[in-house]
Amino acid sequence: MEDLFFLDENDRVDGVAKVTGKAKYFAEFQLPGLVYGVLVTSTITKGKITAIDAKAANNAPGVLGILSHLNKPSVPAYEQEGGSPMKIFYTDQVFFNGQPIALVVADTFERATYAASLVKVSYEKASFNTDFEGSIKDPKAKKLQGQAPYKRGLEDAYKTAEVKIEATYTLPVETHNPMELHGIIADWGPNDKVTLYAKTQGVKSTQNTVANTFKIPAENIQVNSEFVGGGFGMALRTWPLEIAAVMASKQLKKPVKLVITRDQMFTMVGNRPASHQKIGLGASKDGKITGITHTAFGQGATYENFTEGVVNMSKFMYASENVNTNYYVVPLDMGVPIWMRGPGEATGAFALESAIDELAHALDMDPLDFRIKNDPETDLAQNRPFSSKYVKEAYRLGAAKIGWSNRKNKPGSLSDGPWQLGYGVSVGVFNASRGRASVKGILKADGTLVLQSATSDIGPGTGTGMTLIASRLMGLPVDKITFELGDSSLPPAPSQGGSATLSTVGSAVNDVCVSLKSTIAELAANSNMPATSNFVEVLKKNNLPMIEVTKQSQGSSEARNYSMYSFSIHFVQVKVHQTTGVVKVSKIVSVGDSGKIVSPKTARSQMIGGAVGGIGMALTEEAILDNRYGRYVNNNFADYHVPVNADVPDIDVIFIDKPDPVINPMGAKGMGEIALIGFSAAVANAVFNATGKRIRSLPITPDKIL
Numbered sequence: 001m002e003d004l005f006f007l008d009e010n011d012r013v014d015g016v017a018k019v020t021g022k023a024k025y026f027a028e029f030q031l032p033g034l035v036y037g038v039l040v041t042s043t044i045t046k047g048k049i050t051a052i053d054a055k056a057a058n059n060a061p062g063v064l065g066i067l068s069h070l071n072k073p074s075v076p077a078y079e080q081e082g083g084s085p086m087k088i089f090y091t092d093q094v095f096f097n098g099q100p101i102a103l104v105v106a107d108t109f110e111r112a113t114y115a116a117s118l119v120k121v122s123y124e125k126a127s128f129n130t131d132f133e134g135s136i137k138d139p140k141a142k143k144l145q146g147q148a149p150y151k152r153g154l155e156d157a158y159k160t161a162e163v164k165i166e167a168t169y170t171l172p173v174e175t176h177n178p179m180e181l182h183g184i185i186a187d188w189g190p191n192d193k194v195t196l197y198a199k200t201q202g203v204k205s206t207q208n209t210v211a212n213t214f215k216i217p218a219e220n221i222q223v224n225s226e227f228v229g230g231g232f233g234m235a236l237r238t239w240p241l242e243i244a245a246v247m248a249s250k251q252l253k254k255p256v257k258l259v260i261t262r263d264q265m266f267t268m269v270g271n272r273p274a275s276h277q278k279i280g281l282g283a284s285k286d287g288k289i290t291g292i293t294h295t296a297f298g299q300g301a302t303y304e305n306f307t308e309g310v311v312n313m314s315k316f317m318y319a320s321e322n323v324n325t326n327y328y329v330v331p332l333d334m335g336v337p338i339w340m341r342g343p344g345e346a347t348g349a350f351a352l353e354s355a356i357d358e359l360a361h362a363l364d365m366d367p368l369d370f371r372i373k374n375d376p377e378t379d380l381a382q383n384r385p386f387s388s389k390y391v392k393e394a395y396r397l398g399a400a401k402i403g404w405s406n407r408k409n410k411p412g413s414l415s416d417g418p419w420q421l422g423y424g425v426s427v428g429v430f431n432a433s434r435g436r437a438s439v440k441g442i443l444k445a446d447g448t449l450v451l452q453s454a455t456s457d458i459g460p461g462t463g464t465g466m467t468l469i470a471s472r473l474m475g476l477p478v479d480k481i482t483f484e485l486g487d488s489s490l491p492p493a494p495s496q497g498g499s500a501t502l503s504t505v506g507s508a509v510n511d512v513c514v515s516l517k518s519t520i521a522e523l524a525a526n527s528n529m530p531a532t533s534n535f536v537e538v539l540k541k542n543n544l545p546m547i548e549v550t551k552q553s554q555g556s557s558e559a560r561n562y563s564m565y566s567f568s569i570h571f572v573q574v575k576v577h578q579t580t581g582v583v584k585v586s587k588i589v590s591v592g593d594s595g596k597i598v599s600p601k602t603a604r605s606q607m608i609g610g611a612v613g614g615i616g617m618a619l620t621e622e623a624i625l626d627n628r629y630g631r632y633v634n635n636n637f638a639d640y641h642v643p644v645n646a647d648v649p650d651i652d653v654i655f656i657d658k659p660d661p662v663i664n665p666m667g668a669k670g671m672g673e674i675a676l677i678g679f680s681a682a683v684a685n686a687v688f689n690a691t692g693k694r695i696r697s698l699p700i701t702p703d704k705i706l
């Protein structure tokens with residue numbers, strides 16, 4: 001059996017564990033005496049809880065306790081006045097429909113579920129507003145500034161351009177739907193020692209949030225999250241429901257497992273906010289962009305603020321002297337949003353990259369030529385050079401691979417039987433960064449290396465990437481290296497988010513390996529061994545079972561002189577059925593300009609996953625809210641459509657694979673976000689090329705085409 005799982009440079013270090021079921025996800029841990037929590041959620045959208053009748057639930061078999069604001073267990077941070085986040089079970093206020101208002105704990109999940117169904121809640125309803133598009137139309141609508149307005153050159157310069165377009169683009173609420181549901185197992189033991197099995201993108205962040213909320217030392221809290229079944233941004237914060245499970249464990253003195261249901265995934269753990277964006281673009285007749293105006297509105301919540309980078313890309317992606325942007329948040333009576341893969345940038349890219357295509361069409365130019373003509377050499381928003389950027393090369397490589405020369409600039413020119421055929425392109429971009437992380441390395445006389453860091457792996461292959469970095473530096477085969485993560489007791493690292501883990505943690509792995517090698521070289525010299533001696537001989541000669549080093553890596557000051565971004569170019573071919581309006585993405589070529597590729601297999605998988613998410617964003621995903629009731633009507637997988645295998649063609653991935661000279665020793669930039677950013681615009685642009693219909697509102701469903 002073992003031989004079947006031969007591990008080489010092209011495998012995931014945790015692949016075997018994942019495909020054999022050996023990998024344990026948070027909900028699979030069976031602690032002695034484990035009990036189960038099930039949430040009761042509000043059935044009104046706004047107002048006050050006037051009574052909770054829990055008599056029948058309390059008397060139901062197996063019930064151990066019911067938590068609500070009526071018996072709020074002590075949570076020191078919640079007892080302070082004001083502040084965010086929402087204080088679960090500390091208020092009778094209802095802020096959104098589906099808000100957790102009570103937690104029923106029983107000895108089995110089934111009994112907890114049944115008892116939760118017996119809890120009767122009375123409310124005093126208040127009028128509410130969940131209507132995003134309606135709120136934007138109302139000039140009196142309360143709007144928060146999401147980001148300070150930006151301007152370079154003249155405001156609204158597009159208005160006086162020789163050729164101009166002005167258009168509005170809308171995106172619905174999208175819900176993160178990783179296979180693994182959200183939740184936590186909380187075990188509050190004696191002496192305020194707490195063990196958590198969490199679904200989190202940051203074990204240190206979960207540890208700190210729980211420590212700050214319950215005012216206990218962070219060292220008292222052990223967070224375990226070795227395997228995460230998909231995060232996509234949703235697990236970048238500790239949600240109130242997780243605090244509820246910790247409360248329950250503290251009160252009942254038992255480990256409590258709380259896993260929310262699929263429909264609860266739509267309301268209480270964030271979403272990609274709906275957005276409404278207006279873009280004005282102008283160019284000279286020969287195709288030079290002279291003005292970009294981007295105004296965006298994003299959906300928000302009344303009880304907590306959330307902002308993201310919707311208009312970021314418009315500031316620097318094209319060489320326009322005049323750019324101005326605005327971004328507002330519209331607070332509604334809905335659950336607070338959170339980042340969702342590519343986050344605001346993916347939202348902004350749909351609008352900007354659709355608009356660029358519209359302007360190219362108005363100029364009667366090939367949209368690829370138009371982009372290349374307006375590709376800037378430097379970052380005009382921050383007035384400094386890019387650390388590395390191979391966008392023009394990426395355009396050419398992708399165009400050759402998809403067969404861009406087959407495209408006709410006149411829409412509706414190509415067909416294949418009953419299908420109209422078209423091509424589209426879009427660029428994606430996301431900040432490339434390097435934060436601060438610590439890694440410990442233990443080099444052992446048995447010939448193995450153990451690396452440890454409290455980072456996460458939500459799927460991209462962190463362990464694999466780190467192992468490959470170390471393998472190359474140490475000249476050690478990958479099966480001699482173990483990378484331990486997902487454990488808050490390991491050296492601290494940031495949450496896995498914003499495409500920064502490989503850069504941040506990888507830099508510390510680099511520094512650990514460099515240090516271990518120099519220690520071995522010193523030991524060899526001191527014991528008169530040849531410099532080429534391997535570390536096992538050197539450690540044995542020195543009677544050392546192992547050597548250890550911990551390194552903290554952080555961004556270089558040189559980096560401040562550069563703009564660091566990763567870029568992607570997505571090319572798609574679509575087929576649009578002439579009678580049914582069904583859109584099929586028939587070819588995909590995604591080109592990544594993200595520096596040196598450390599781990600080819602997992603990097604390619606990131607791009608494939610991004611494209612699949614992009615198909616969903618472009619064609620099917622839409623959480624539909626009934627504004628009369630403030631409730632989602634398609635909060636399940638039967639009605640909220642994500643792409644399945646049959647929706648996804650073979651995906652070609654090309655990497656520029658040239659090291660970035662500034663960002664880190666590997667020359668590697670992030671790529672989790674760019675895999676998705678821009679993709680939906682490439683699809684919309686291809687649909688236009690196929691049919692002549694410009695769909696400015698995602699998802700592109702058949703009814704919008706016919």
Ligand code: MOS
Nearest residue numbers: 232233341497498
């Ligand atoms: Mo990503 S949206 O930073 O998980």
